[in-house]
Amino acid sequence: MTMDKEWRVEEGDLIRTRTCGWSPPGCHPVGCGMFIYTDKDGNFVKVEGDPDHPITQGRLCPRCLAMGEFLNHPDRIKYPMKRAKADRGKDKWERISWDEALDILETEVRKIWETYGPEAIYVSKGTGREATEYAPPMAQAVFKTPNNAFMMSGASCYGPRTVIGDFLLGAGYPELDYAAFFPDRYDDPRYEVPKYIILWGKSPLQSNPDGFFGHAIIDLMKRGSKLIVIDPRLTWLASRAEFHLQLRPGTDAAIGLAMLNVVIGEDLYDHAFCDEWVFGLDELAERVADKTPEWAEPITWVPADVIRGAARAFAMNAPSSIMWGLAIDTQQNGAQAGQALLALGAICGYMDVPGGITLALPSSFMGRWTYETLQFVGEEVEKKRIDGEEDHPAYAVGPYAHPDSVLTTLETEDPYAFHMFYFYASNPIAPTCYAEPERWYNAIVKMDFNAAQDCFMTPTIMGLCDLVLPVSFFPEHDGFVLPHFGRNTHFLGAMNAAVDPGEARSDLEIDMIVGKRLNPEAWPWDTVEEFFDAQIHTQYDWGFNDLREFGAFQQPFEYRKYEKGMLRPDGEPGFNTPTGLIEVSSSIYDDFGEDPLPYFMEPAMSPYSTPDLYEDYPLVMTTGGRSFVSFHSEHRQIPSLRAIHPDPLVTINPKTAAKYGINDGDYVLIENPLGKCVERARVTNEVPERVIHAEHGWWFPEDDPEAPNLNGVWKSNVNRLIPMYKVGVTGYGAPYKNVLCRISKADGYEAGAADPALYEPRASRGPESMTNGPSQPASYEVIHPE
Amino acid sequence: MEKHALLIDYKYCTGCHSCELACRQEKQIASQDEWGIKLAEFGPEKLAGEWYWNYVAVPSSLCDLCESRLEEGKKPACVHHCLAKCMEAVPLTEVPVRLAELGDGVAVFVP
Ligand code: SF4
Ligand code: SF4
Ligand code: SF4
Numbered sequence: 001m002t003m004d005k006e007w008r009v010e011e012g013d014l015i016r017t018r019t020c021g022w023s024p025p026g027c028h029p030v031g032c033g034m035f036i037y038t039d040k041d042g043n044f045v046k047v048e049g050d051p052d053h054p055i056t057q058g059r060l061c062p063r064c065l066a067m068g069e070f071l072n073h074p075d076r077i078k079y080p081m082k083r084a085k086a087d088r089g090k091d092k093w094e095r096i097s098w099d100e101a102l103d104i105l106e107t108e109v110r111k112i113w114e115t116y117g118p119e120a121i122y123v124s125k126g127t128g129r130e131a132t133e134y135a136p137p138m139a140q141a142v143f144k145t146p147n148n149a150f151m152m153s154g155a156s157c158y159g160p161r162t163v164i165g166d167f168l169l170g171a172g173y174p175e176l177d178y179a180a181f182f183p184d185r186y187d188d189p190r191y192e193v194p195k196y197i198i199l200w201g202k203s204p205l206q207s208n209p210d211g212f213f214g215h216a217i218i219d220l221m222k223r224g225s226k227l228i229v230i231d232p233r234l235t236w237l238a239s240r241a242e243f244h245l246q247l248r249p250g251t252d253a254a255i256g257l258a259m260l261n262v263v264i265g266e267d268l269y270d271h272a273f274c275d276e277w278v279f280g281l282d283e284l285a286e287r288v289a290d291k292t293p294e295w296a297e298p299i300t301w302v303p304a305d306v307i308r309g310a311a312r313a314f315a316m317n318a319p320s321s322i323m324w325g326l327a328i329d330t331q332q333n334g335a336q337a338g339q340a341l342l343a344l345g346a347i348c349g350y351m352d353v354p355g356g357i358t359l360a361l362p363s364s365f366m367g368r369w370t371y372e373t374l375q376f377v378g379e380e381v382e383k384k385r386i387d388g389e390e391d392h393p394a395y396a397v398g399p400y401a402h403p404d405s406v407l408t409t410l411e412t413e414d415p416y417a418f419h420m421f422y423f424y425a426s427n428p429i430a431p432t433c434y435a436e437p438e439r440w441y442n443a444i445v446k447m448d449f450n451a452a453q454d455c456f457m458t459p460t461i462m463g464l465c466d467l468v469l470p471v472s473f474f475p476e477h478d479g480f481v482l483p484h485f486g487r488n489t490h491f492l493g494a495m496n497a498a499v500d501p502g503e504a505r506s507d508l509e510i511d512m513i514v515g516k517r518l519n520p521e522a523w524p525w526d527t528v529e530e531f532f533d534a535q536i537h538t539q540y541d542w543g544f545n546d547l548r549e550f551g552a553f554q555q556p557f558e559y560r561k562y563e564k565g566m567l568r569p570d571g572e573p574g575f576n577t578p579t580g581l582i583e584v585s586s587s588i589y590d591d592f593g594e595d596p597l598p599y600f601m602e603p604a605m606s607p608y609s610t611p612d613l614y615e616d617y618p619l620v621m622t623t624g625g626r627s628f629v630s631f632h633s634e635h636r637q638i639p640s641l642r643a644i645h646p647d648p649l650v651t652i653n654p655k656t657a658a659k660y661g662i663n664d665g666d667y668v669l670i671e672n673p674l675g676k677c678v679e680r681a682r683v684t685n686e687v688p689e690r691v692i693h694a695e696h697g698w699w700f701p702e703d704d705p706e707a708p709n710l711n712g713v714w715k716s717n718v719n720r721l722i723p724m725y726k727v728g729v730t731g732y733g734a735p736y737k738n739v740l741c742r743i744s745k746a747d748g749y750e751a752g753a754a755d756p757a758l759y760e761p762r763a764s765r766g767p768e769s770m771t772n773g774p775s776q777p778a779s780y781e782v783i784h785p786e
Numbered sequence: 787m788e789k790h791a792l793l794i795d796y797k798y799c800t801g802c803h804s805c806e807l808a809c810r811q812e813k814q815i816a817s818q819d820e821w822g823i824k825l826a827e828f829g830p831e832k833l834a835g836e837w838y839w840n841y842v843a844v845p846s847s848l849c850d851l852c853e854s855r856l857e858e859g860k861k862p863a864c865v866h867h868c869l870a871k872c873m874e875a876v877p878l879t880e881v882p883v884r885l886a887e888l889g890d891g892v893a894v895f896v897p
Contacts, residue, residue, distance in 0.1 A: 046811055049867050060867045065807035205800050205869075215869040218798055236800055239830055239837040628802050640810055643818040644803055685830045 002183070003033075003052045003551030007496055014038065014045055018551060020053070020481045020493030022474050023129035024425070024455045025063065025070055025638075026631030029211040031481035031493035032056040033552060034064060042500045044071050044475070054491065054552055055180060055213050062629050062641060069638045070473060071499060075701065076455055077470045079503040088445060089463050089707025098503065098513070104467055106517045108449040109143055112419050118377070119384040120419040122406065123148035124426050127157050127433070127632065128210070130474070131425030132485055133366050134507040136399070138424060141373035141522035142515045146385035147418075149400040151426070151433040152330075154727035154734030158210065160329040162487060163398065163732060164338040165362075168583045170576030171567050172362035173487035174345065176321045177355055178216040180490035181557030186223060190559065192355035193220060195317035196242070198228045198310075200341055201252060201327025203235050206626040209325065211483025228310045230255060231327075232622050232737075233651070233693055234686045243310035246688060249622040250331045250603035250738030251300040255307060256340025257600060258296035261288040262311035263347060269315065270349025277562060277574070278346055280585025280596070287585075287597045299600065299608075301690070315348050319355035326624060327737055332726055334733035336598040343584035343598070351582065352560050360488035361567050361576070365535040367486040374399060376522050384416070392731025394592035403433075404725040404734075410443035423452035425471070425507065427460045429710075430633035430699045431623075431719035435734065436674065438714075438759040439724065445756075453510050456637060459713035462705050469510055476501035478528050479508065480547060491554045494547040594729045603738040604726040605672070607690075610740065617672050617740035619656070620691045623718050624737055630697065637701035648698040648716040650679035652743070656692070657683040662745050669746040670694055672739060674762070675720030678752035692743065694718045700749075714754035789896070790851050790875045792862070793884060794843055797891030798872040801825055801841035805864035805873065812855075812863035813848060822848045823864055842893050843873070849897040851875055 007018040015038050020031040033053025037045040047067045051058035070076070080101035081093040096104075112120050123139035125131055127150055139148035150157060165173060176197060182188035197220065204214035217237065221227070227241035230252065238244040247255055263269050264285045274281050293304035293311075300307075314320050322345045328338045350356035374382065388405035389396035396402075410418055421444050426433070434440040444450065444464050451467040452460070461468050474495055481493035505513065508528050515523035525531040532544035547553060558566065565571040574580035578587045586596040602609035607620070629641040636642060650668050662668055664683040669676060670692070679694055687693050696719065700712040714720070721741060727734050746752075809815070809822035823846060829839035843864070845851075852862035856875060860866065865873040876884050878896070885892055 048863075051866075057871075058866050059869045059871070060804060060808075061869060062803040062807040065804060065811055065867060068811065205802065215800070215802075215871075218800065218870045218872075222798065234830055234837065234839075236839055236841075239839040628804075639818060640807060644806070685832070 003050070005549045007494070007548050007551065011037070013040065015040070017496050017498035018050060019475065019496045019498060020552060021064055022479065022481045022495060024471055024473050024634070026129055026634040027063065028128045028208050029481045029483045029485065030208045030213055031211065031483055031491065031552065032060055032064065032213070033493070034060060036475050036498035038498055044068055044499050052551070054183060054185060054554060055216070059215065061208070062644070063631065063635060066638050066640050067475060069640060071475065073637065075457065075637055077457060077468060077504070080467070080469050082467050083465070085449070085466050088466070089710070091462065091705050101467060101469060102514065102517055105451060105514060108420065109518055112448065113144070116417070116419050117381065117384070118144040119147055119381055120416065121145040121147065121422065122401070122418050122420065123422045123424055124428055125150050125424045126426030129425045130479060131507050133370060133482065134511050135424040136370050137373040138422070138511050138514070141376045142511060142518050143422065144377055144381065144519060146377045146382045147401045147406070149403055149406070151403045151428050152734065152736065153404050153435045153722070153724045154332070154732050155395070155400065155403060156329040156334070156732070156734045156736055157326060158329065159398070159400070160334050160732035161324055161338055163394070163730070164335055164342065167588060168339055168577065168586055169342055169359070170582070171359035171562070173210070173484050174324070174342065174351070174357045174359055175212065175484065175488050176323045177358045178220060181554055183554060186219065190354055192319055193223045194225050194319055194321040194355040196226050196228055196314050196320035198230065198314060198320070198322040199237060200230045200322060200324050202323050202325025203231070203237070203626060204323065205237065206628050210485070212323070228314060232687065232691050233625060242313065243306055245302045245306055245310060247300045247302050249620055249691060250333065250606065250735060251600070252327060252331065252337035253333045253340055253598060254296045254299045254600040255302065256337055256344065257288050257291035257598060258293045258307050259311040259314070259344055260284065260340060261291045262293065262308050263315045263344065264288060266312070268312065269347040273349035274347055277581055279579040279581035279583045279587065281347065283585040283597055284343060301688070314344070318348070319350055319353055320348070321350060321355065321357050329733060330624065330736035331738055332604060332728045332733050332735055333601040335594070335728050335730045336600070339584075339598040342582070346582040346584060352562060354559055358488060359561060359567060361561075361569070362487045365538045366482055368538065369535055371399060373522065376519060388731050392727070392729070394594060394729070395731030402731055404727055407439060407443070407724055411439070419448045421447050421450045421464070423450070423454070423460055423465065425454070427458040427633045429460045429463065430458065430713050431696045431717045432632045435719050435722035435736065436724045437717060437719050438754065438756040439761060441756045442759060453507065455504070456701070457705065458633070459699050459710035463707050463710050470504040471510070472501035472504035472506050475499045476504065477506035477509070479506060480532060480544070489555060490557075491552045492547060493552045494544070494550065496548055592730060603735050604723065605735065605739045607740070613673065613740055617742045619741050619743060621670065621721065621739050621741040622691060622693050622737040623696050623722070625693050625695065627695070633697040633699060636699060648679040648695045649682040650695070650743070651682045651684060651687050651693040653685065653687050653689045654683050656689050657681060660743055660745065662743065667746040667748050667751070669744050669751050670718070670721065670741050672721045672741045674723055676752055677715065677717050677720055678746050678749045679716050679718070692741070708755040708757065709753070712749060714756070715749040715752035717752070720754070787853070787857055788877045788879070790856060791878055791881050792845055792851060792895040792897060793874050793876050793881070793888070794893045794895070795872040795888050795891065796840055796842045796893055798870045799841045799843065800870050801827065802869045804867045804869050805843045808863040808867040809849070812852060815848065820848065821846055840891070845895050845897040847897070851897055
């Protein structure tokens with residue numbers, strides 16, 4: 001399939017501009033191909049999927065089909081605005097010019113640089129959006145601070161998986177082979193359809209995770225792929241799966257160990273591959289020798305024969321594949337779950353074979369640039385990053401601040417105090433990243449200065465900021481799409497501005513504008529086109545304008561790159577790990593104080609680690625399941641999308657609902673020792689009797705925007721029930737999807753209301769009081785006894 | 787132009803709502819109380835020991851099967867954008883043949 005060279009054409013009275021989608025509004029880098037139609041005055045008329053796009057082939061999800069509603073939304077932030085610090089929380093914003101906004105930002109940043117040092121500035125970044133590329137440079141090459149991160153406890157989104165991938169696999173992001181690199185896609189003669197696909201803690205239809213076009217799963221089901229779904233929820237895909245392992249949330253590692261027990265114990269693995277390319281199989285075999293499906297059944301609540309059947313089907317039907325999802329990240333034990341999962345794919349011989357799991361050398365020009373902007377921080381200041389190095393050396397290997405350690409630093413001012421927060425494509429007090437959000441709110445409201453860049457007013461900005469810069473939507477800016485953020489990127493997509501952005505600017509443009517004020521040496525480019533040319537030229541001999549003509553440039557691809565020296569920067573065969581092999585037993589975890597082999601550990605709050613709590617809080621709560629019509633906390637103000645999904649929903653099994661006298665649509669108070677929130681009941685068989693699923697990301701743009709209400713951001717805030725600092729030894733992973741709770745019928749959302757000024761912090765910074773499991777949990781008090 | 791039917795191979799319909807939004811844009815339906823096509827959901831329930839969970843998109847009286855698009859040789863807006871590629875507009879005379887090809891779990895609407 002080829003795309004036309006002409007990316008902008010006249011069609012009747014209209015102008016048709018081709019583009020690939022990313023954000024804002026929120027999305028992963030899926031890069032769906034589409035045409036944006038504008039009239040002669042540049043007004044948006046309609047959007048239509050581009051049938052020639054190799055991956056999406058004309059299809060669009062409901063969010064982009066509502067494009068007109070977000071482009072012309074009356075509530076969008078159209079120009080820079082300021083507000084007096086004394087008025088934080090009040091709707092007293094004042095329109096200002098870009099010049100004044102830049103003057104304010106420059107003055108405040110320089111003041112902090114001179115008084116406290118650049119490390120006192122914190123950049124709090126959102127997930128998945130274009131900002132993933134451009135927020136770290138804003139921190140490092142504009143504010144010169146080493147402190148930025150995506151702010152879930154334990155960096156529990158993507159970070160854990162990529163870092164396990166780096167440590168153990170040494171090969172970028174392992175992805176289902178859906179023929180994405182081939183122009184003829186599934187018809188390419190090199191390609192094979194996977195026989196089984198394991199969807200592990202992943203619901204790709206709704207989430208399009210990390211740039212994977214979710215409905216490729218449907219394409220493959222039509223071509224014969226069968227599914228093994230490992231998920232506490234009966235998703236629509238699980239209802240069509242050959243095997244559904246409906247596990248207790250947070251027990252993925254036990255499932256992984258038991259599947260390995262079957263595959264190794266029954267000798268179903270690929271000996272030839274293991275002999276040549278796998279390190280530590282003997283140790284792994286010994287570790288899993290007693291981890292039978294019968295061992296796993298009482299832990300995971302999954303019948304032993306289902307685990308055994310799934311393991312056999314996967315191992316005995318080559319090629320098969322695995323997709324790993326967010327659930328691997330959102331648990332303390334996630335590094336081990338991920339390790340078991342990678343080992344399973346590896347020993348079955350499915351790495352980088354047709355119809356298996358594609359790999360890549362995790363380097364890209366954008367990734368490189370993002371990383372290289374660290375030079376502007378300087379070595380001395382870089383050492384001051386709050387990265388939890390003492391407690392989590394594995395985490396500190398990476399370039400990001402450690403969110404849990406940052407909260408501790410905010411509250412203790414040890415080793416130094418923060419003075420400014422900058423929110424970049426992020427609304428973290430809405431339940432998207434910050435756990436225990438009132439603690440964050442109360443700490444950040446004390447800062448000298450806070451600012452944000454965004455496209456809608458959010459509770460975070462209304463409550464905390466003094467300045468906001470307007471961000472353009474993707475149909476309004478030039479850019480490019482990098483699926484998988486460069487870690488396994490099947491194509492590069494051109495994003496072409498079609499609609500006048502008014503005073504709004506793209507994330508990259510804002511970096512450049514502010515960068516030219518604060519650190520011009522890092523920002524030599526005058527236009528984004530020049531910038532993109534410079535980045536692309538480090539890898540290809542063509543530039544941004546060529547990319548516009550390609551539309552979507554599918555990168556060259558070869559299978560079995562490990563045989564050809566294509567996975568290591570030194571060009572040697574093998575994998576980019578210390579041993580050059582896939583390490584199913586790690587050769588380096590020892591240095592991090594971590595067990596080299598995967599193990600199972602109970603979640604911090606669980607029926608078995610905290611049986612006393614379980615008596616009062618007899619349900620396991622999982623969170624984070626996505627909807628087709630929103631991206632985390634976004635899209636709540638888009639009328640057609642909100643009409644489809646007007647309320648935060650808590651999914652409850654019919655038997656459980658009956659037990660508590662709850663009917664479909666009732667308001668439900670969800671509580672645990674950390675906090676409470678209210679959602680509305682969706683009574684359905686999608687969850688088993690002992691588990692509920694509560695949605696995240698909710699706030700109510702139509703509600704009173706002023707503090708303390710802040711668009712009702714506290715009422716349905718499921719992250720008030722999630723602890724901070726319950727992370728794994730690596731510093732990664734936190735129990736967003738596996739805590740305890742109880743439920744009762746409520747009269748309305750008000751039952752969940754809160755005022756952070758009245759919030760009483762728990763005595764302990766780390767809820768180790770709720771753990772009586774093994775000694776791994778690393779909370780602040782355990783490591784720093786007074 | 788020959789009359790068409792809307793076929794929905796609902797064994798693959800994921801309930802993504804793209805058809806609803808595509809139609810809303812195409813037919814410029816601004817009111818949330820009106821719709822050109824709307825999803826119905828059945829399940830999940832265990833029927834004879836197997837999960838039954840289906841979505842079916844049902845066109846309303848506002849649907850003209852995107853006559854003007856069909857005349858231009860395009861697919862209807864909902865069909866064009868359907869994420870599962872499980873919708874198609876088929877000339878009435880060809881419906882039986884196409885139904886036989888698609889197998890079980892298909893709905894036919896002649897709006
Ligand atoms: S919002 Fe949907 S259609 Fe738009 S780019 Fe993202 S996945 Fe594609
Ligand atoms: S065929 Fe056209 S009018 Fe009918 S439901 Fe689909 S988009 Fe709407
Ligand atoms: S667009 Fe297709 S898959 Fe999505 S709900 Fe409509 S019919 Fe189903």
